[in-house]
Amino acid sequence: MSHDAFELARGLAREAEAVCRYYLSNGKRAGRYWVVGDVHNTPGRSMFVRLQESRKGPAGKWTDAATGEHGDLLDIIRESLGLRHFREVAKEARRFLKLPRTELESASKPERLAVPTGSQQAARRLLAVSGPIEGTVVEAYLQRRGIARIHHGGNLRFHPRCYYRPDESLPTESWPAMIAPVTDLDGRITGVHRTWLDPDGFDRVRLGKAPIDTPRRAMGDLLGNAVRFGVVDDVLAAGEGIETMLSLRCVLPTMPMAAALSANHLSAMLLPPGLRRLYIARDADAAGDAVQAVLIQRATDAGIEAIPLSPRLGDFNEDLHIFGFDALRAALRLQLVPEDVVRFLHSSMAVVE
Template sequence: MKAADLATRLGLRAEAVCRYYLSSGRRSGKYWIVGDARNTPGRSMFVRLFGPQIGKGAAGKWADAATGEHGDLLDVIRESTGLADFRDVGREARRFLNLTESEAVPSPDIEIDPIPTGSPEASRRLFNMARPIFGTLAETYLRQRAVTVLHGASALRFHPHCYYRPEDGGSRQTLPAMIAAVTDLHGRQTGAHRTWLSNDGGDKAPIVTPRRAMGDLLGHAVRFGTAGTVMAAGEGIETVLSLRCVLPDMPMAAALSAAHLAAILFPLSLRRLYIIRDNDRAGANVCHHLADRAHRAGIEPIVLSPGLADFNDDLRHFGIQAVRELVGEQVIRRDRIRYLHGAA
């Protein structure tokens, strides 16, 4: 299918396209009004929701009064998702339209390149389709869990309609989700982690498995900051982010499970590793195993233990000052001066 035909198909569902990719805007009569094609809040861009399929005034055509830019809905998909390659834009448009492979005939304009479900490439596509968390339900979710330090959290994004399929083979549905990029020591994305959220962002979605990972995870992690001689590593994203609230400048990594924390790879520059413990049997076992690995690699391991099940429980039940005091007793003096005293 050629690009022009794909744009026409999108135009037939112009309002649905706008609600999905330009969610910061709103409908006003025959138009969708938003700040720009990158989904910025505002009123300078107008998208036609109705009109002929092709030609002047066609549905899906848009113009930005502030910049003079104009285009069709393929341009909207490209700008709002940040996809640079037009082949990726075409694939994303087909995904939105739910076209089958038989309906989408390959052409020189847009190639079809099937991607294995759950592969590292699929995880990169998912992350690229998501948006920064600020002002989204993902930010609401984290703040509901008392996580207030979100600078340097570019590894986290939000997808308003992330596919979820029950493990019992039930019908697929779409739910809002926090998307986390899993990267290797060189910053290359190898996987992704999804946390499906309730429709108000107040908690995880009421489904059987609200958290799932995809891609190549072994040895890798969701990273916050670039590790130097010191870093901290833990299991869950919320647990690691809770510790960042009192040590906001210390590089940290969330390995996503006890097994993956035990196998996390060490940066060559690392000299001291803070192991963020979960208070359960698996947490105790992984601390012992990871500390042994660190010792053998010439790295000093120090375990940080919460008062309750994990540091997010501590943060929500006791407050940030209590967590700061608890962590301050366990961090060595030079790191307490470097990292803890700057915590807000």
């Protein structure tokens, strides 16, 4: 092992548990070990990472009982992120440890990563290293926005140190983030949406988002696709924001929903085959008016009934946050068709109570 690799491995070993929580987020601590399925962050209990130095060996050493593979924390970074070259692994390790770049890294152009930034592959890799939201700042963020019942069906994830770069001239930062997969009509992951969050508290202006210029960003193939909650049969509610649709899911937890992430993407969202009725959860602004007109026309041309759902304030998250669950439920009762009141609103009481 080279001197640089040795020093990086030793630095990572001092933060062994933090390394595991970040790169092997699908695992959990069990005594003096971190237990996970394998070095690729698969859920399971085959691989053991030693978290503390002991007579059995140094911290950071791991063994996969199923395959016999073993290694150190540098190997975990390489395999969990799909990196090919040591230069990439070392750069990632230094970034994690907040160490300065070497003179070689500073003087030379970075090699092209195995996974291009902003690609579908990068989106899938980010999802793979993200974990559940329960007990995290993501859950707290949504609850502070009035979403006490988070019916996301496993489609929201948490990343404790998601990279954020303001622009090419500024250094990369890391913030905790809510991660949501963008999928096509067949359920294939085509992209990912990130909402960076403030880990230190709740700002009434930013509503818990990180104090950065653009706390929401998406990457990958977004056009026609969406963040989805529930499996579509014949009825679907579609809107722009994740928080908007999760607010509706508080009241209608069994109704399938989709968040297209922007007005333009909502107007271009592909409609599932077999869809009979589309509820358009519009935002109360000029863009919302335009989206409503486009979607109604597209749905009508496809033989789909289109029904707008209109908030009292700017969007349904505002309505839920300001007026509360019961008021939002009463407002939706007046806007749903009668059979969907029975199917989704009445039946939802067994879910939310």
